[in-house]
Amino acid sequence: MGEKRLDQLLNVADLIRHQLISGLPLEDNKELVELLQHLGLEQEVLKLLADRENLTNDILQAEKVDTTAILNLIRDNSSPVADLPMNPKQGSRLISISAYRWIAAAVFLLFFGGLAWFFSQTNNSAQPKIAAPLSQVISPGRNRAVLELANGEKLVLDSLSYSAGQNKQFPFIDLGAGTVSYLNFPVNKEGAGEIHTLITPNGGQYQVILPDGSIAWLNAASSIKFPTAFNELQRKVSITGEVFFQVRKAKHTKTGKRQSFVVEAGEQVVEVFGTSFNINAYENENAVKTTLVEGSVKVRSGKSAINMNPGQQVSFSRESGSFDLVKPDLDEVLAWKTGKFVFKDAEIQSILRQVARWYNLEIVYKDDLSDIHFSGSISKKDQIKELIELLELDGRIKLTIEDNKLLVQHRK
Amino acid sequence: MMETETNSEYLSLIKTNDPVAWQQLIRMYYPALLRFANKILNDSAAAEDTVMEVFTILWQQNRTFKEVKQLKEYLYVTTRNKCLNVIRSKRREKERNQLFSNQYLTQEQMDAHLIYADVLVEIRKEIDQLSPKQRQIFVLAYLQRMTNDEIASYLQLSNQTVRNQKAAALSFLRKAIRKKFPMELTLVILLLAL
Numbered sequence: 001m002g003e004k005r006l007d008q009l010l011n012v013a014d015l016i017r018h019q020l021i022s023g024l025p026l027e028d029n030k031e032l033v034e035l036l037q038h039l040g041l042e043q044e045v046l047k048l049l050a051d052r053e054n055l056t057n058d059i060l061q062a063e064k065v066d067t068t069a070i071l072n073l074i075r076d077n078s079s080p081v082a083d084l085p086m087n088p089k090q091g092s093r094l095i096s097i098s099a100y101r102w103i104a105a106a107v108f109l110l111f112f113g114g115l116a117w118f119f120s121q122t123n124n125s126a127q128p129k130i131a132a133p134l135s136q137v138i139s140p141g142r143n144r145a146v147l148e149l150a151n152g153e154k155l156v157l158d159s160l161s162y163s164a165g166q167n168k169q170f171p172f173i174d175l176g177a178g179t180v181s182y183l184n185f186p187v188n189k190e191g192a193g194e195i196h197t198l199i200t201p202n203g204g205q206y207q208v209i210l211p212d213g214s215i216a217w218l219n220a221a222s223s224i225k226f227p228t229a230f231n232e233l234q235r236k237v238s239i240t241g242e243v244f245f246q247v248r249k250a251k252h253t254k255t256g257k258r259q260s261f262v263v264e265a266g267e268q269v270v271e272v273f274g275t276s277f278n279i280n281a282y283e284n285e286n287a288v289k290t291t292l293v294e295g296s297v298k299v300r301s302g303k304s305a306i307n308m309n310p311g312q313q314v315s316f317s318r319e320s321g322s323f324d325l326v327k328p329d330l331d332e333v334l335a336w337k338t339g340k341f342v343f344k345d346a347e348i349q350s351i352l353r354q355v356a357r358w359y360n361l362e363i364v365y366k367d368d369l370s371d372i373h374f375s376g377s378i379s380k381k382d383q384i385k386e387l388i389e390l391l392e393l394d395g396r397i398k399l400t401i402e403d404n405k406l407l408v409q410h411r412k
Numbered sequence: 413m414m415e416t417e418t419n420s421e422y423l424s425l426i427k428t429n430d431p432v433a434w435q436q437l438i439r440m441y442y443p444a445l446l447r448f449a450n451k452i453l454n455d456s457a458a459a460e461d462t463v464m465e466v467f468t469i470l471w472q473q474n475r476t477f478k479e480v481k482q483l484k485e486y487l488y489v490t491t492r493n494k495c496l497n498v499i500r501s502k503r504r505e506k507e508r509n510q511l512f513s514n515q516y517l518t519q520e521q522m523d524a525h526l527i528y529a530d531v532l533v534e535i536r537k538e539i540d541q542l543s544p545k546q547r548q549i550f551v552l553a554y555l556q557r558m559t560n561d562e563i564a565s566y567l568q569l570s571n572q573t574v575r576n577q578k579a580a581a582l583s584f585l586r587k588a589i590r591k592k593f594p595m596e597l598t599l600v601i602l603l604l605a606l
């Protein structure tokens with residue numbers, strides 16, 4: 001092996017490492033590709049690295065190596081008598097890397113992102129492609145949201161990167177673990193507070209503890225607008241998307257009236273006193289559905305109003321403006337809150353709308369599938385792959401992921 | 413990383429057979445060289461003997477290297493040569509028995525495995541930058557594909573601690589990188605968004 005060739009081989013390894021660290025496909029690095037071609041190693045190397053399962057196993061294997069045992073063997077092999085005395089000072093200097101900490105940090109960060117992503121991809125050794133571009137990464141949602149303050153400032157809340165107390169203005173708001181709290185929010189002199197808005201993106205969920213201690217859980221692609229302090233007469237919030245409320249029992253005001261809790265969802269208004277209920281008001285769903293778990297609720301729109309009992313669901317049609325009272329399956333309605341998808345004889349379109357919001361995908365129908373229904377349950381933490389497997393199981397439909405699109409068709 | 417600065421110091425520690433420096437050398441190179449040798453020899457016991465021999469020679473010779481790259485080259489070349497020797501003697505044996513068949517790698521395949529081995533080494537260096545707990549969580553989460561809950565019960569930590577470990581590291585690093593690499597921030601945010 002010539003020295004020059006060896007040098008080039010090590011250079012290739014370095015370039016590969018660099019691509020892995022930054023999470024980019026190997027093919028993107030021109031220098032790397034040219035060098036591989038020049039060495040006549042393109043196919044061999046790409047084939048080797050395409051097998052992620054193997055690479056993962058090799059790294060795991062390496063973690064298990066007992067260095068002390070091997071060192072002892074080497075010593076035994078070499079000289080059973082003479083051992084050089086250990087110099088602890090030298091040793092500790094070697095492993096003390098504090099001066100290089102920031103370099104390590106930078107490398108780790110890139111590595112963590114890039115490599116973590118690399119390994120979280122499913123193994124697909126048959127494909128020559130080493131790594132998909134960033135836009136193709138599809139992962140389930142997690143705790144994340146944006147909190148918009150009264151002055152328009154936006155705080156990004158994310159379970160992956162946000163630590164509690166980061167915000168200087170309101171260090172106490174974020175409790176971590178996907179919760180913001182306004183329980184101890186300082187009330188300003190005017191009484192009613194400023195308006196804040198919590199917004200979850202596709203693939204996000206979050207909860208807010210409102211100033212009165214009521215809790216609102218936001219599903220993906222939802223929002224809630226609320227004051228940082230409620231006024232004496234009314235606790236009023238407005239929402240989009242899907243929110244589950246657990247409302248604290250009303251206080252009696254000084255005038256003897258009960259302080260109601262009012263939720264606006266578009267044209268529909270829900271008025272409650274102390275209760276748990278779910279509102280699904282996604283604009284791409286054909287009705288606003290309010291489901292009562294306990295307590296009592298009055299749903300209004302314009303002049304018409306309807307009272308609900310626990311276990312009932314009011315469906316407010318956007319088209320006709322009329323109410324419909326049904327008894328839904330509560331498990332199915334509230335599944336999102338418990339980290340599951342639960343479908344009971346649900347239309348495929350309705351299922352895929354939920355999937356689209358949670359995995360941040362666009363659904364493209366290649367066939368008309370309106371008469372297909374499914375029943376089943378799966379954890380929202382699962383990768384999309386597993387959900388696809390479940391839906392394809394009975395052989396009626398075929399789902400394909402292309403970039404950020406989920407293509408749906410009949411299985412022929 | 414630390415190589416550039418502590419280069420000569422590290423190499424002199426290797427030369428004087430300092431146990432800590434040697435443990436690190438073994439951590440980095442033993443698994444990679446073992447895999448490399450095993451691919452060439454297609455015989456794991458022989459591969460183990462060969463790599464052990466390479467390290468033993470280095471230990472005995474107390475060689476001087478000018479830079480870490482030289483040490484690295486030495487390890488790969490010696491391993492490869494030793495492996496080829498083993499193959500040659502095996503072939504002679506087989507020729508005598510008239511059972512010779514060419515089951516060994518081409519030059520290109522060997523080179524590809526050398527590259528692969530070195531990628532393994534470099535990845536190990538990155539992993540070693542993490543704190544022990546972060547490393548453990550990294551390995552479990554991304555290599556063994558365990559969920560937060562599974563990691564929590566496996567390490568007997570709370571689910572929150574597992575998340576915190578990930579989040580704390582990331583937030584510390586984000587601050588560190590913001591100071592040093594404002595230009596890289598977009599990329600970092602992209603990665604964090606994953």
